Amino acid sequence: MAAGRHPRDRPRPRLGPRDRPGHVPAGPLGGDRVPGLNGRVGAVAVPAYFHPAAVDWAALADARLGVVVLNVDSGAGTVRDRAFAEVASRASDAGVRLAGYVDTAYGGRPACEVEDELVRYRTWYGIRMAFLDQVSAEPGHVLRYRRITAGARGRGMTYIVLNHGTYPDAAYSALADLLVTFEGPWSAYRHLRVPAWARRLPAERFCHLVYAAPRPVLARALARAQRCNAGVVYVTDRTGANPWDGLPEYFSSELALVYAER
Template identity: 50%
Template sequence: MTPSLLVPFYEHPADRPEAWAALLAAAPALYGVVINPADGAGPAPDPAFAEVAARLRAAGVRVLGYADTDYGRRPHGEVVAELLRHRDWYGADGAFLDQVATAPAALPHHRRLAVAARAAGATTLVFNHGTPPDPGYAELADLLVTFEGPWDSYRTLDPPAADGHCHLVYAAPPGIRPTAPVHCAAPGTGAHPWGTLPHLPGPAR
């Protein structure tokens, strides 16, 4: 099985233990899991997230720490400090940078972030643009999210789906598989669509 699911799951392990157990059971299918305790690493370590992150790593799953870049407006030092907290508190071995700019003018800022993320131990770096960015971003990250949005929009568009691209689709009906090599299609809707899991394969038998 080729790992192809990048799952942003923004629910606390104590509130949804059965969902986190399902993620662990689907480990062979997972490209990675984005952990996001409190719109980032949070103000202090959360033991429940530390435990589930350790279990994911033990199952061979990438653990990506969430950090918002605010389209290049968030100061460099704040983003890097967030990634260091993810590394130190949750053992994150990758980074998921959200709200990444798309224009070429912002490339130098995001290049500095990419270098700092690698130096902080991110062996996997994901840029979530949500829409196709300038081609220059492809050299900075391992994976570019070139679509994030609802299924109704996705099915009317033709977002790029080359190697190194990811599509995150929510409000998706069962059986939907986005065209990008790495993807996620979850049924969640509204302001918190990533509080639901995609349909996951069961453990190998």
């Protein structure tokens, strides 16, 4: 997806761990425990799908953020983009954790293509965290994603996010450090049901991305994330084809609520 565009359409509601089964990372984002959400582990993850010239990038120079997803051109692109390289450098200097966006086409892309894109992110932008999008949730694709995530780690990725956009088969929890298990509007988030296996894992293993949430429901959305055992969240009031093309009007308030105890 190019900067400023939404990922390809998917069923709504939609928008990492080692490869050996049963591995559970020690803490969110490489072991950093971020208190928030009334004492529960809490961090904000931002899908920053907008151009480097956008003023919103200045607001992202905040080391408290769990992860900021960089998406150059529906992925890393084919040539180094100087504007994105400058943004990535400034963000890294500020202590922001950047993840490179790669579309996996629900398992349809060969693992070598995914690996090559991640190498470009590492080489051109110094990024060593992977945000793999459009990830299958089906049990039949687990082995395919085991190869993909193993290849990503072999190419230097130290942290992997799988964006299913829904709760996948439980076996995927052994493949990534963080699973995005909800991406959708507030109207759907209010009715989200969490499977039993997901409640047995630490909250920092799960991320929820919620859009079309007006300011009056911000606190309720964050509280619902806590009840749904999601320790990494992003809530925005933006809507439309790409609700991730800018920050919410209440972004500073969202950070204050999540990181109130820091």
